[in-house]
Amino acid sequence: MVLEFQKPRPIWQIMFSTHHTDIGLLYLILSLAFLFLGGSLALAIRAELFFPNIEGTGQIIADSMTFNRIFTVHGTTLIFLFIIPFASAVGNYFVPIMVRYKDMAYPKLNAIAFWMIPPAAVLVWLGFADFTWYAQPPYSIISAPGPAADMWIFGLKILGISSVLGAINFVVTILKCKHPDMSIGQVPLLAWSFLVTSCIIIVAIPTFAAALLMLLTDRLGLSGFFNPAMGGDPIAYSHLFWFTFHPEVYVLVLPAIGMMYEIIPRFSRKPIYSYNSGVFAFVLLAIVAFSSWAHHMFATGMSFTEKTVFMVGTLAAVPASAMHVFNFIATMWNGRIKFATPMMWAVGGMALFFAAGAGGVVNSAMPLDFSTHDSYWVVGHFHLFVMGTIAFASIGFVYYMFPYVTGRMYNETAGKAHFVLSFVGTVLVFFTQHVLGLYGMPRRVFDYPPIPEWIAMNQIASVGAMIIGTSMVIFLINMIYSSAKGELANIEDPFGLGGKYYYPFEAKNPHH
Amino acid sequence: MKRMIGLFLVLAVLVIIPAIDLAFAAGDEPGEYLDRRVIIWNLFFRLMAVAFTVGAVVSGTLIWLVWRFRESNPKAKPTPYEGTDW
């Protein structure tokens, strides 16, 4: 692992480098920057919903169009510009080291995949589209305004290509460049998670890429694939979209589980309970990921049979996810667990993973869709995944990587405070939003009628969001201050766990 | 293993047989309309009862685990792997 800040190099050396740790660092910085940007949009959303708008009071954002643009960019940013690049950052740092290769298989391709993200991000942010992160036609064809929508389409197109290039690189690195002495059954589970996710990306993304092109030509009036006025079918878009983006959920969550597989055994001072069941569950999840996409569309008028098939497909993902949880718990059992910050985040993420999964089971039960679909229940449910599980594992991993990247230790107290505040905030926001959904509040609303229960729960959620916001400020300060002024880390064993680390310190500084 | 079979028998009696029973017994009597609220919320609360039970078991296990095997617990002892090359 490189010590970026101990031996400072000119910034352009990092920017023009093709070394995997340099690109990993670029991914890391970019993704964390967008975590803060996307998160501040979330705070704007929660601030607007703190009060219902009664006779001009309680309104913070100027108009509903601005609000719609904010939640669209919030979703797009955190999924495509935080979670996915963050996973790439971890993969770039760790996968070549774990398979004992000097670099990624295609270093230049790796750099290209990274440098496609900033222009795409610029398109998404300058456009500030308003049609939600799934750009549902016919709204996105006949109603969404101006260049914003087209910029979003091009931005997502570029991000899709970038993901596919990155995925190809990971697959080749793991399968073809691993050390000849190493069998595929010895590749650490974190690298396995990247192998599996990359396969999902390669299978899933082209469908969405096609749908985006069709959407664009529809917008230009050249075609009518999804435009009912020209004989098209908007539901066809939903199928294409969710065929990509339900598996994409696993693309987001599997690296997070891989990160937990890295953190939990390390801090429990024990090997993983069952490596084989971890691999098996990863592969199984990658397969069942493709059997459940239409559970997002139960309310679009699907037949009973279709719904049943997709409900069964959805439930099939549960045992595999449960195997991971079992593995984590069994690994911690009889360990001697050091609750340093990364471990706290991993265990907190695991606890919320269960809640998110249980909510998902309830969602997939067909008739309950009538009460939960497109309500705040759904918002609470998937945020428990993306924030409670994925972001928790990711942030834990930031703390875990920190000494290896900077050569210095973060402030442990601040890290723990960050965890506690975030955990409390996450529970407050997203558990409350589940209940709010049961009371019938639709999602994506700029304003809501002043029903006392709705007001109360919105305010609890907003307070929770502010708590998360505060904790993120602590995080930001801790990261910036500690990377410059933190204590020097003992790079052989920065967390004082004893034992031998089998790879991180083996990597050398890049000599380009 | 015998105990497991017993457990599944109990589960079958408690859960599966009534469900199948309900599925085939319920028909449509004329005049009375089903109340969709009753069916849907009933299902919801049954699922919630199960979810919260399982959740209590899982989070209870997790909390106990975190409390018992933390490094600072007086009963904590080094794992067999510490100091080795695992």
Add this chain to the structure above:
Amino acid sequence: MSGHSNMPEWIYIAVVVALMTWVGAEAWNAERLVEHVPEGAEVIKVTAQQWFWTFEHEDGTKEIGELHVEVGKAYKFEIESKDVIHSFNIHDYVVLMDAVPGRVNTVWFAPTEVGEHAIQCREYCGLLHYNMRGTLYVEEQSS
């Protein structure tokens, strides 16, 4: 890796699979009951457009933003949209179905008590999505 028994894990997986089977069976059964539209349900045509609801009763009367129904009757909504996708929702009666341009979706319900309930749009449909609301009036049977 180490030589431990896998029995606990298999038992655990069996329990999870059994639970999921139960969830699936229960959901399947409830959905089967809810989907079955009773004979003789009155048809109400629901038309969604940005950003209001139009209702047309069987006898041809039209209402905008308001819907009057009677206790004890079954109603079948035939939902369509004139522009973008909306979602017709009476949360108090757990009625929800997307209004998709180019197709007619159906959902039914039978109101049981006199009262007023909110009708809202659950699917994002643009500028005034948040305000695409109506009211359901459940009244005593007239005849």
